[in-house]
Amino acid sequence: MTYETLIFEKEDGIGIVTLNRPERLNAINLQLIFDLEDVLDEIYQDEEVKTLILTGAGRGFCAGADVKGPASPITTRRPLRTRYMFYNRLEDLAKPTIAAINGPCNGGGLEMALCCDFRIASEAANFGMGEVKLGIMPAGGGTARLPRLIGPSRAKEFLYFGNRIGAQEACQIGLVNKVVPPEELMAEAKRW
16 A cells, blocks of 8 residues: 555564654644554554554654644544554554654653554654644643653653754653664664
8 A cells, every 4th residue: 555644564564654744844734644544554464564663754754733734624623542543552552562763752652652562762862842832732642641751750841842853852751762873773663
């Protein structure tokens, strides 16, 4: 199956999903939500795929919601719980999942990475929950997943202030499992 906003490849039992909106730092729009739901269904049913690696095209992993993209009437009418079900589907996938974070990982993108079992970051990656700066709350489960991973106090720094941190600090606080040079990211994710 082909997708409009992502690329799905298989290699030696590994399913590789690349978010493919590099001109928008792979920001989440309605089509990306639909494509993610469909590819997760495909991976769930594909017995050849033993592990999933999720990454982003271009210089970013995922900038979060596409707040500058064209508004869709479907997005505003669709109930919040159904708009963001792909987060739970990713977290509940019965196969190991690895986020290969190659650059900015913000808001909904960080929430997506939090749904994965492991997070490997490039030295060029940075992390944040910038929703507070837009006057909105994270809607993809980050308010629950982030404190479980890094503790309530550190999570509140992300959620209350919207500050960003680099890959090394993210590793020190347990947000990511490992940091590698950019050119080694995918090879390391595949090794895992």
